[in-house]
Amino acid sequence: MTEGLRERKKRQTRQRISETALGLFVARGFDGVTIAEVAAAADVSVNTLYNYFAAKEDLVLPPDQASPQxxxxxxxxxxxxxxxxxxxxxxxxxxxxxxxxxxxxxxxxxxxxxxxxxxxxxxxxxxxxxxxxxxxxxxxxxxxxxxxxxxxxxxxxxxxxxxxxxxxxxxxxxxxxxxxxxxxxxxxxxxxxxxxxxxxxxxxxxxxxxxx
Missing domain, CATH: 1.10.357 (Tetracycline Repressor; domain 2)
Structure with a gap:
């Protein structure tokens, strides 16, 4: 199934947020970075970030990759x-x-x-x-x-x-x-x-x- 424009933009946004967060966490430590700082660096709102990642830990261990199943x-x-x-x-x-x-x-x-x-x-x-x-x-x-x-x-x-x-x-x-x-x-x-x-x-x- 071909990926539509909307789905591609969502995937790209999610990837940008994740990569930005990991870069900040590696540089300053997980506890040294706030969700607001990740959102600002990824150029999204805090609400948008939470639409993609329900918790701060999910930025490092996303449920679709670190699955209990x-x-x-x-x-x-x-x-x-x-x-x-x-x-x-x-x-x-x-x-x-x-x-x-x-x-x-x-x-x-x-x-x-x-x-x-x-x-x-x-x-x-x-x-x-x-x-x-x-x-x-x-x-x-x-x-x-x-x-x-x-x-x-x-x-x-x-x-x-x-x-x-x-x-x-x-x-x-x-x-x-x-x-x-x-x-x-x-x-x-x-x-x-x-x-x-x-x-x-x-x-x-x-x-x-x-x-x-």
């Missing part, structure tokens, strides 16, 4: 014969190989990560996001497997998947701070995922296989 969506889209855990492992491997923005391996992400790590409200948002991802995934696994009330297996499997998903992001962040290049980080994380797969129990790796 990320793990659940990956599992919902898995192929026939693929388990929930393998679907997430395969997606992470694909994102690492492509240096995808989803895993923070794009050029210039280092200063953004440092800014995020220094902001308590952003680190709290990330921690809460991880919990929400696990909760949403557990709900999907419960529904798809028809788990009986009181069966804790979907929650345990979702927690294991959430654990290695968080492990990957934490390791990427550590290596970014250490100054490693994206290609080096990606290679190391692909090896880490191999270890994760070898370490996970067979029950987790074969749980919720999609029927053909």
């Amino acid at each position: 990320r793990l659940a969506d990956i599992v919902r889209a898995r192929q026939p014969g693929e388990s929930a855990a393998r679907a997430v492992l395969d997606r992470l491997r694909d994102e690492l190989r492509r240096r995808d923005r989803a895993v923070g391996l794009t050029a210039g992400f280092g200063p953004v990560f440092e800014m995020m790590r220094a902001a308590p409200t952003l680190t709290a948002r990330l921690e809460d996001l991880g919990r929400q991802m696990t909760d949403a995934l557990a709900a999907v696994l419960t529904e798809e497997t028809g788990a009986a009330p009181g069966d804790q297996t979907p929650r345990v499997v979702a927690s294991q998947i959430g654990w290695f998903h968080s492990l990957v992001y934490g390791e990427i962040g550590r290596r970014i701070v250490a100054g490693e290049k994206p290609a080096t980080i990606a290679a190391a994380l692909l090896e880490l995922l191999d270890v994760v797969e070898e370490t996970l129990g067979e029950r987790a790796l074969t749980y919720a296989i999609r029927e053909g």
Whole structure:
């Protein structure tokens, strides 16, 4: 579907606001910049900014990119014969190989990560996001497997998947701070995922296989 003029202008405005905000946050710290300052620098009103971003944290972690449904969506889209855990492992491997923005391996992400790590409200948002991802995934696994009330297996499997998903992001962040290049980080994380797969129990790796 072709993007209309109105949609293109809205997308461009949203992108301008986001890029302006990140530039200010990196230069002065997340807590050192107000919404009004971001709006003025992006040449929009405060009301317009809030039409695009409901909260200040959304300027750094927009819900469409940092979604609580990320793990659940990956599992919902898995192929026939693929388990929930393998679907997430395969997606992470694909994102690492492509240096995808989803895993923070794009050029210039280092200063953004440092800014995020220094902001308590952003680190709290990330921690809460991880919990929400696990909760949403557990709900999907419960529904798809028809788990009986009181069966804790979907929650345990979702927690294991959430654990290695968080492990990957934490390791990427550590290596970014250490100054490693994206290609080096990606290679190391692909090896880490191999270890994760070898370490996970067979029950987790074969749980919720999609029927053909």
